[in-house]
Amino acid sequence: MTLTDRHGLHLTGASRKAVDLWDEAVAAYNRYAGDPVGLLDAAIADSPGFLMAHVLKGYMHVLGSNPRAAKVAGRCLQAAAGIEGHGLEAMHRAALAALLEQPADIARASLLLEDVSLAQPHDIIALQIGQTLDFLRGDSRMLRDRIARALPLWKPDMPGYHAIQGMLAFGLEETGSYARAEAAGRLALELEPRNGWARHAVAHVMEMQDRREEGVAFMRTDPDDWSEGSFFAVHNWWHTALFHLGLGDTDGALAAYDGPIFGERSDLAFDMVDAAGLLWRMHLMKADVGDRWSELADLYLKQPHGQYAFDDAHAMMAFAATDRRNAAADLLAALEEAASGQGDHALIAREIGLPVARGIEAFGLGDYRRCSELLRPARNGAARFGGSHAQRDVIDLTLIEAAHRAGDRDLSIALAAERAIARG
Numbered sequence: 001m002t003l004t005d006r007h008g009l010h011l012t013g014a015s016r017k018a019v020d021l022w023d024e025a026v027a028a029y030n031r032y033a034g035d036p037v038g039l040l041d042a043a044i045a046d047s048p049g050f051l052m053a054h055v056l057k058g059y060m061h062v063l064g065s066n067p068r069a070a071k072v073a074g075r076c077l078q079a080a081a082g083i084e085g086h087g088l089e090a091m092h093r094a095a096l097a098a099l100l101e102q103p104a105d106i107a108r109a110s111l112l113l114e115d116v117s118l119a120q121p122h123d124i125i126a127l128q129i130g131q132t133l134d135f136l137r138g139d140s141r142m143l144r145d146r147i148a149r150a151l152p153l154w155k156p157d158m159p160g161y162h163a164i165q166g167m168l169a170f171g172l173e174e175t176g177s178y179a180r181a182e183a184a185g186r187l188a189l190e191l192e193p194r195n196g197w198a199r200h201a202v203a204h205v206m207e208m209q210d211r212r213e214e215g216v217a218f219m220r221t222d223p224d225d226w227s228e229g230s231f232f233a234v235h236n237w238w239h240t241a242l243f244h245l246g247l248g249d250t251d252g253a254l255a256a257y258d259g260p261i262f263g264e265r266s267d268l269a270f271d272m273v274d275a276a277g278l279l280w281r282m283h284l285m286k287a288d289v290g291d292r293w294s295e296l297a298d299l300y301l302k303q304p305h306g307q308y309a310f311d312d313a314h315a316m317m318a319f320a321a322t323d324r325r326n327a328a329a330d331l332l333a334a335l336e337e338a339a340s341g342q343g344d345h346a347l348i349a350r351e352i353g354l355p356v357a358r359g360i361e362a363f364g365l366g367d368y369r370r371c372s373e374l375l376r377p378a379r380n381g382a383a384r385f386g387g388s389h390a391q392r393d394v395i396d397l398t399l400i401e402a403a404h405r406a407g408d409r410d411l412s413i414a415l416a417a418e419r420a421i422a423r424g
Helices: 016-031 036-046 051-062 067-081 087-099 106-119 124-137 140-153 161-174 178-191 196-208 212-220 223-227 233-246 250-261 269-284 292-301 309-321 325-339 343-364 368-379 389-405 409-422
Strands: none
Touching: 016 036, 016 051, 016 124, 016 161, 036 051, 051 067, 051 087, 051 124, 067 087, 087 106, 087 124, 106 124, 106 140, 124 140, 124 161, 140 161, 161 178, 161 196, 178 196, 196 212, 196 233, 196 389, 212 233, 223 233, 233 250, 233 269, 250 269, 250 292, 269 292, 269 309, 269 389, 292 309, 292 325, 309 325, 309 343, 325 343, 343 368, 343 389, 368 389, 389 409
16 A cells, blocks of 8 residues: 655655655755755665655755766666656656756756646645746746645645745745745744745845845844754855845855855855855955855866856856856857757757856956946846846846946946846
8 A cells, every 4th residue: 555645645665664754854855954865765775665755865966966966866766767656756756857867857847846736736845846946947937836826725734834835935035026925934934943945035035125234133043043954054144145245244244155155165056156156246346255266166167067057157257256268168168069959958058158158257357348248138038047036136236347347337327226126
């Protein structure tokens, strides 16, 4: 007999003990804190044929990670390949397979998980992984609507309800419903103070509304709640650093960089993007960051390029800031090869990835007019290459500074006024 988890999902190959471990792992993943991978490993040790445990472990290693972790995800897919599961479990397995293609077929994986959620709105893994893919695709509408579709079937007394509210909060924020987003995020935090995604959603609201002093206070109050044991702590500390930077406090931003953001020199893609995005903002401000760029650029030299344009743009920041022209040329060559292909990945590399990376390179070389020429037509479509509004703001900041340094006073003033209205 196939057992189900606390949300009613079929769990092929799981014993009762393994199901209990699965429920604990899912709860940890929902709040972005704890050791979900360790719990899944224990479940697999107990039940080697536990299909969804292999799939979820694979998801966790392929998203925002590095080539080393991606190999773990590949082994998870291999372990799951020979297990005949429930129809929705097979769709999860297919989604993982799509993410492990070269390049990753994020669009297909996203659609598969959308169909899983339509069939089973209580599949919280399909919702959480699905929203992560919406983030990677920069699909603001689906960040909201994937959760909104399932919301009527969720009740406050259900396990994981805080995660649903936290995901709803981020989707609402990315579609400009700031008051509703903050309310949902704060409700999630009342239910589960360790919910790193919900805290991140509220921080996004404050960032987009330019509430920087309030943002510092919000993040600096009881930081142990959201940072201890959290695998989302780096990004939330990045938000904290942005609040400091917005107040002109570069020392506070650098202290966060040297400590929780990049103190451990993480080579995970999400963490490196946060490190590069923060240093580049300070680079635009002409702040002295010492030799911090060199260590980050060294790490980017070891990463593959041409697979995800959003990551490549941040790698180019490190190469441009350290004048590593050969590395920049190699990165652009990888993007050009990606752009020569077919499908969404090629289109995004061609229309967004290349002009943004070339614009950042031009800024590093001091060719500010060329930077402006490249970024102006690309920026309005930049959502397609992933990230959040707050992360992609670095493109506008680069364009504003490039226009200023190029002597294009009218453009720089207009862009600054536009940004002020958007963040009011």
